Amino acid sequence: MTGTRIASWDQLLALPVRGESFLLRRSHYAVLVDGGWKKDKVRSVLATHFPAIGKLDIVVCTHGDGDHAGGLPDLLKNWPGQIGQVWLPGRWADVVPDLMKDPKGFVKRLLRELDGIIGANKPDPVVSSPFDRFVGADDQTAAETFRTDEDLSIRRDGDDEAPFREEEDRYGAEIDLGATEPIDEPTWFDELRKAVNLPGDEVASRAFESARSSIKYRERKLRLSAGAATGWLGVIDTVEAIRGIANAAIARKLRVRWFDYRAFETTRRPSGGVPGFLEPINAREQAPAPLYANLLLRLTEINRHSLVFFAPPTITRLGVLLCGDSPLGDGSKFATSFLSSTARPRYPIVSTAPHHGAETNSAAYQHMRGWADIIVLVRAGGSSSQPGQTFKSLKWPLKVCATCPATRRAAHIAGVASAGPDWWYPLVIVGKPCACA
Ligand SMILES: [Zn+2]
Numbered sequence: 071m072t073g074t075r076i077a078s079w080d081q082l083l084a085l086p087v088r089g090e091s092f093l094l095r096r097s098h099y100a101v102l103v104d105g106g107w108k109k110d111k112v113r114s115v116l117a118t119h120f121p122a123i124g125k126l127d128i129v130v131c132t133h134g135d136g137d138h139a140g141g142l143p144d145l146l147k148n149w150p151g152q153i154g155q156v157w158l159p160g161r162w163a164d165v166v167p168d169l170m171k172d173p174k175g176f177v178k179r180l181l182r183e184l185d186g187i188i189g190a191n192k193p194d195p196v197v198s199s200p201f202d203r204f205v206g207a208d209d210q211t212a213a214e215t216f217r218t219d220e221d222l223s224i225r226r227d228g229d230d231e232a233p234f235r236e237e238e239d240r241y242g243a244e245i246d247l248g249a250t251e252p253i254d255e256p257t258w259f260d261e262l263r264k265a266v267n268l269p270g271d272e273v274a275s276r277a278f279e280s281a282r283s284s285i286k287y288r289e290r291k292l293r294l295s296a297g298a299a300t301g302w303l304g305v306i307d308t309v310e311a312i313r314g315i316a317n318a319a320i321a322r323k324l325r326v327r328w329f330d331y332r333a334f335e336t337t338r339r340p341s342g343g344v345p346g347f348l349e350p351i352n353a354r355e356q357a358p359a360p361l362y363a364n365l366l367l368r369l370t371e372i373n374r375h376s377l378v379f380f381a382p383p384t385i386t387r388l389g390v391l392l393c394g395d396s397p398l399g400d401g402s403k404f405a406t407s408f409l410s411s412t413a414r415p416r417y418p419i420v421s422t423a424p425h426h427g428a429e430t431n432s433a434a435y436q437h438m439r440g441w442a443d444i445i446v447l448v449r450a451g452g453s454s455s456q457p458g459q460t461f462k463s464l465k466w467p468l469k470v471c472a473t474c475p476a477t478r479r480a481a482h483i484a485g486v487a488s489a490g491p492d493w494w495y496p497l498v499i500v501g502k503p504c505a506c507a
């Protein structure tokens with residue numbers, strides 16, 4: 071331990087927005103993971119509560135759901151501070167090019183697919199999944215095919231626990247977030263950066279608004295159930311957020327890094343990020359080529375595969391698992407843990423509550439506990455049906471919520487802060503303990 075080091079406060083804080091937005095501070099770096107809903111300006115929350123933050127070193131979007139991605143376009147576009155890098159889901163490759171070039175045509179095609187579903191009286195993939203509205207038809211087969219990969223013989227779930235990682239303390243001023251091997255920008259994104267005359271925000275907003283009216287019209291005419299309409303309005307929120315994020319990244323010339331869930335799903339080996347600082351758990355950093363012709367299929371895949379990131383602990387640094395809406399596993403009942411692909415953390419860590427503590431993600435707690443000592447769970451966002459019974463009945467770890475639906479109190483900052491040098495002592499709980507139970 072270096073006695074001379076000036077202790078800085080590592081923090082994991084759920085921000086007081088509706089939806090989910092976490093601020094992770096490690097050493098002198100600030101990372102924002104997700105941005106809550108569009109209406110709650112995460113930008114003004116940062117200005118009010120963290121005026122001293124002049125730079126967000128990394129802004130992460132775990133997936134395209136409106137309660138995670140909705141607030142990011144405004145932040146990326148209008149936040150007066152510096153923004154270092156933006157980390158995005160690689161599968162957005164399937165929608166970003168068309169969406170940027172022709173938002174109006176994009177939503178038109180989307181609505182035509184909706185009408186196809188209504189007309190044929192087919193089950194609506196947007197509402198048929200209990201997990202998060204979405205089912206990707208060919209997922210299962212893709213995953214099965216590749217799982218015979220020889221790499222997996224040593225990493226397969228059910229094997230002995232992954233080894234502990236030997237983590238040197240390489241923080242402080244030394245770690246350089248930009249110094250990690252740059253992955254080449256995908257051609258399709260580079261083309262967008264160079265494109266002139268991409269439709270502007272106004273054109274795009276009008277397209278999204280008209281799509282919303284069309285969906286509501288179909289609901290009024292009883293061609294869509296209320297539930298289906300909500301699901302489809304959610305798809306439009308996703309589309310709008312993705313476009314806004316990509317557009318702001320281009321306008322501001324931000325460095326974008328893409329994390330592909332699919333590539334992890336088939337190889338079970340996460341890669342990329344900034345090793346030792348913020349690493350993907352269920353993705354590989356690479357630039358995926360667009361895959362799908364069918365718009366709906368493209369969009370339905372996006373939200374199921376929420377990215378998960380891990381900030382590994384050291385003797386002096388807070389370790390954090392950032393779950394997004396992921397169940398932390400796949401396969402039947404999500405029983406195959408994503409975490410077994412990553413070495414076990416040597417010290418206790420804190421974690422965000424997966425999917426706002428939803429019962430659909432209850433498998434995640436097993437996966438977490440089998441992998442690390444979790445001492446605090448930080449919960450944010452979600453609907454009144456969240457958190458579920460499993461989250462509520464957990465006696466350990468300690469739980470803090472940015473807002474507990476049961477109490478109806480306004481969202482407040484909740485999380486942990488540690489002064490170091492031994493980060494777990496003292497570990498300070500920020501906000502009120504959970505009253506969800
Ligand atoms: Zn969510």
Ligand SMILES: [Zn+2]
Binds near residue numbers: 449471475504507
């Ligand atoms: Zn609570």
